[in-house]
Every structure is written in C-alpha cells, then in structure tokens.
Amino acid sequence: MFSFLKPDPVKKLRKSYDSILEQAMQAQRKGDIKTYSLLTAESEQIWAKIVTLEAASK
Incomplete structure (x- = not known):
C-alpha cells in the first residue's frame, strides 16, 4: 500500500x-x-548488484 515510501x-x-x-576518474587523472x-x-x-536487483524487480 505504501510502497512509494x-x-x-x-x-x-x-x-x-x-x-x-x-x-x-580523478585518481586516473592524477596518475594513481x-x-x-x-x-x-x-x-x-x-x-553487478544493480543488474541483479533490476532483474529481480521485473
């Protein structure tokens, strides 16, 4: 019911x-x-976690 919260x-x-x-990106620019x-x-x-969660929600 309150899934939007x-x-x-x-x-x-x-x-x-x-x-x-x-x-x-900043580390790469500094040469680190x-x-x-x-x-x-x-x-x-x-x-990988994002992909897993999105696949589970579909």
Missing part, C-alpha cells in the same frame, strides 16, 4: 556507483593507477 535500493546503489566512478583499478573493481561489483 520505501527507499529504492537501486537508486542508492546508482548514486554510489556514480560517485565511485568519479573518484576513479592502483587506486583507479581498485575503485573500478568496486564499481563493477556495485553494477
């Missing part, structure tokens, strides 16, 4: 995903490839 986990994950990609690769790997894990 529930927080959307996909929206929160997308915001986190975008933030981490931004941090990775190790941090860039770690952040990119973390963002890929978040993207």
